[in-house]
Amino acid sequence: MRVSIDSATCQGHGRCYDLAPDLFGEDEEGYAVLTELTADRDVPEGREGDARLAAANCPELAVLVHEQVRA
Amino acid sequence: MTVDDRFTEEARQQRIAQAQLGTFNEIVTGPVSDWTTDFSHLEPEYAENAIEVWDDLRGRCPVARTERFGGAWLPTRYEDVAAIAYDTEHFTSRAIIVSNVRPPMDVAPVGLAPPISSDPPFHHDARKLLLPAFTKANVAKQAVTTEAFCHSLIDTFAGRDVVDAATDYGMYIPMRVIADMLGFPQEDSEKFAHFVENALEGANGPLEERQARGMALSDYLFEQVRDHLDNPREDLTTYLLNAELYGQRLTPQHVVGTMTLLLIAGIDTTWSAIGSSLWHLAKNPQDRERLVADRSLRPKAVEEFLRAYAPVTMARLVKEDVELGGVQMKKEDWVLLPFPSANRDPERFERADEVVIDREVNRHAAFGLGIHRCVGSHLARMELTVALDVWLDRIPEFSLADPDAVRWSAGQIRGPRALPMRIG
Numbered sequence: 387m388r389v390s391i392d393s394a395t396c397q398g399h400g401r402c403y404d405l406a407p408d409l410f411g412e413d414e415e416g417y418a419v420l421t422e423l424t425a426d427r428d429v430p431e432g433r434e435g436d437a438r439l440a441a442a443n444c445p446e447l448a449v450l451v452h453e454q455v456r457a
Numbered sequence: 458m459t460v461d462d463r464f465t466e467e468a469r470q471q472r473i474a475q476a477q478l479g480t481f482n483e484i485v486t487g488p489v490s491d492w493t494t495d496f497s498h499l500e501p502e503y504a505e506n507a508i509e510v511w512d513d514l515r516g517r518c519p520v521a522r523t524e525r526f527g528g529a530w531l532p533t534r535y536e537d538v539a540a541i542a543y544d545t546e547h548f549t550s551r552a553i554i555v556s557n558v559r560p561p562m563d564v565a566p567v568g569l570a571p572p573i574s575s576d577p578p579f580h581h582d583a584r585k586l587l588l589p590a591f592t593k594a595n596v597a598k599q600a601v602t603t604e605a606f607c608h609s610l611i612d613t614f615a616g617r618d619v620v621d622a623a624t625d626y627g628m629y630i631p632m633r634v635i636a637d638m639l640g641f642p643q644e645d646s647e648k649f650a651h652f653v654e655n656a657l658e659g660a661n662g663p664l665e666e667r668q669a670r671g672m673a674l675s676d677y678l679f680e681q682v683r684d685h686l687d688n689p690r691e692d693l694t695t696y697l698l699n700a701e702l703y704g705q706r707l708t709p710q711h712v713v714g715t716m717t718l719l720l721i722a723g724i725d726t727t728w729s730a731i732g733s734s735l736w737h738l739a740k741n742p743q744d745r746e747r748l749v750a751d752r753s754l755r756p757k758a759v760e761e762f763l764r765a766y767a768p769v770t771m772a773r774l775v776k777e778d779v780e781l782g783g784v785q786m787k788k789e790d791w792v793l794l795p796f797p798s799a800n801r802d803p804e805r806f807e808r809a810d811e812v813v814i815d816r817e818v819n820r821h822a823a824f825g826l827g828i829h830r831c832v833g834s835h836l837a838r839m840e841l842t843v844a845l846d847v848w849l850d851r852i853p854e855f856s857l858a859d860p861d862a863v864r865w866s867a868g869q870i871r872g873p874r875a876l877p878m879r880i881g
């Protein structure tokens with residue numbers, strides 16, 4: 387599973403880094419960033435549920451998950 | 458060091474004068490005759506029944522109208538509230554509290570309390586100044602003092618069977634936190650309460666009275682500014698005094714406007730959120746027992762309380778005539794943005810009218826949508842979490858002492874203002 391943040395729509399609500407603090411972090415202004423675990427945009431195996439949960443709770447629909455893995 | 462000569466008597470007079478200009482309309486008060494054509498959010502029947510009013514309107518008249526306040530609209534569906542929040546072309550934040558005065562057009566795009574009163578592109582720059590102080594990581598540093606303060610409030614309950622969870626507890630927490638952040642004396646809480654009431658609940662009051670109280674707030678803030686110029690310290694007031702935009706220090710109107718915003722925006726709102734959460738738990742013992750027993754449920758419950766009892770309705774003025782939700786909005790009409798109603802729209806949320814304390818998917822809009830997302834949301838969440846944790850750990854058993862004595866606020870910030878609670 388792939389994940390990214392749409393920084394044009396992220397407003398820094400922080401639901402993603404509240405729910406999955408190791409998959410998402412905040413920059414110095416509170417906008418979401420990827421972390422060490424997700425820097426390559428791949429969601430670590432077994433953590434797909436947390437990534438989906440973060441996406442499902444972002445009020446701005448700025449957490450983008452793509453279900454297919456890279457070929 | 459150069460002397461700071463921005464905060465002169467002239468600047469003070471200018472602030473007062475600015476707040477007195479604008480377009481005035483006749484003040485209309487009294488019972489609402491029809492919610493679809495004559496709504497008012499400042500009458501007692503709205504305070505009592507706002508949730509029922511939204512649910513009713515959403516079903517039969519999703520954008521309600523009133524001729525009060527010189528003309529205003531009340532959309533109740535998520536879809537329409539979101540569309541307005543995202544549309545800064547047709548809607549301006551020049552004023553965000555509906556009243557009987559529309560501030561002069563030329564205050565845009567800065568407005569009287571940046572960044573909440575600002576429009577793009579200025580809004581972005583004014584907001585950016587505040588963001589670093591309010592990140593999750595930075596507000597977390599205040600959790601320890603906030604927790605100690607909550608304990609000290611509960612210590613004062615010793616020997617009492619009944620306390621007011623709104624006025625003996627919830628109210629003081631955000632006042633204390635924001636006083637600390639701005640570097641204002643803690644003993645000024647009583648004054649803050651009056652300033653806030655005037656700005657929000659008093660929005661339909663006599664103009665002279667509102668202006669006199671507005672002046673008292675400006676005077677208070679100018680006093681704090683002078684004190685900080687004489688004794689700079691590590692707080693937001695000193696930060697704002699030194700901050701720069703476009704290579705220059707902020708105008709005195711910007712500094713005092715932002716201080717006004719921070720003082721008003723954080724108090725009633727967070728106080729309301731704490732109060733309605735405790736009200737819910739007092740009325741629903743099964744939820745209370747679950748949260749007392751299982752701390753891991755609390756973060757989800759906090760989000761659900763924010764959804765179901767979202768305290769904040771914002772407003773906009775129409776900038777250009779526009780059709781929205783099937784009605785024609787005219788330039789200078791007011792438009793309320795009831796995020797709490799959006800949060801209860803069954804088109805958007807499953808079991809929208811139920812409080813589900815372990816709701817997994819909760820894309821609520823309590824802190825707004827789009828560019829004005831509440832700068833204080835991480836702070837508010839911290840305060841609400843700490844306030845509930847301390848209360849539940851210290852007072853696991855509580856119930857409404859007198860359900861008829863509970864009083865909800867009217868106006869754009871909704872929460873219990875009297876909440877007698879039997880404890881222990």
Ligand code: HEM
Pocket residue numbers: 542550553572573574584631635718719720722723724726727730767768769770771772796823824825826828829830831832833834836837
């Ligand atoms: C539960 C408590 C709170 C709620 C529900 C809340 C809600 C909101 C909402 C809905 C907005 C959007 C305004 C709009 O769209 O026009 C907003 C803006 C704002 N809030 Fe809060 N708020 C809360 C607490 C706080 C606190 C504690 C602070 C800080 C002291 C704060 C500071 C602000 C500021 C500065 C803005 C303006 C942001 C901008 O215009 O860019 N709020 N708040």
Ligand code: SF4
Pocket residue numbers: 391395396397398399400401402403416417418443444445446447448449
């Ligand atoms: S929840 Fe959404 S808006 Fe909030 S920080 Fe995460 S990506 Fe940004």
